[in-house]
Amino acid sequence: MPLIEVKNLKKTYFSDNMETPVLKGISLGIEKGEFVAIMGPSGSGKSTLLHMLGFLDEFTSGVYNFEDKPAKSYSKNEVAKIRNEKMGFIFQAFNLLPKSSVLDNVKLPLFYSKTKEKDWDKLALSSIDRVGLSHRVNYEANQLSGGEKQRVAIARALVNNPDVIFADEPTGNLDTKSGGQIMEILESINKQGKTIILITHETYTAQYAQRIIHLKDGVIESDEQVKERKTSNKDGFIK
Secondary structure, eight states: OOSEEEEEEEEEEEETTEEEEEEEEEEEEEOTTOEEEEEOOTTSSHHHHHHHHTTSSOOSEEEEEETTEEGGGSOHHHHHHHHHHTEEEEETTOOOOTTSBHHHHHHGGGGGSSSOGGGHHHHHHHHHHHTTOGGGTTSBGGGSOHHHHHHHHHHHHHTTOOSEEEEESTTTTSOHHHHHHHHHHHHHHHHTTOEEEEEOSOHHHHTTSSEEEEEETTEEEEEEEOSSOOOOSSOTTOO
16 A cells, blocks of 8 residues: 555635635555655645645545555544654755754754653764764754755754655755755665655756656646656765
């Protein structure tokens, strides 16, 4: 069974007696270990879909199965546990604590995990090393470049060793070189068996994926394998 399966998924926002349909019937499956890019113009519903799949928002109707179990059957505590232990999130805006150190930012998910506190530093330092930032451990987040901030965000997403990484426009605020480095890291994570679900408007970035799903006006316009997949000549910073 797919890791993620959705059937006729819909999302409508209601405000001031107005209905705004965003997802109008999405059906797809994502296998464990896949690297999938979701593309589409602004307003196509791609970030909304990511929020549904990541249990960050509720869908209006349809079916969403995660690990072959209906999403609506999970309790709030189970959902919180899934988000903390099985999912990692990377956002365009980094969402770091600016005055906190790299180490403290990466440790944040561990506060809500069952991991013993005595192991937090070891796990966080290992995750930071995986993205090539060991030399920045004690720097505050606001002292880093954009590319370095995104690497910290990736290290934070990896610290609980999740099964799936959701990346929403992770290169959107970066220059081409820094964006390429981020994609090499995500590629390397995928090679280790992690599922990557990437939201992007950049064709260059999407071509690191195995499969590209195009959304338009809340529906899937196309769902195709990448014929000429971009790949780095090295394994990024992942050891």
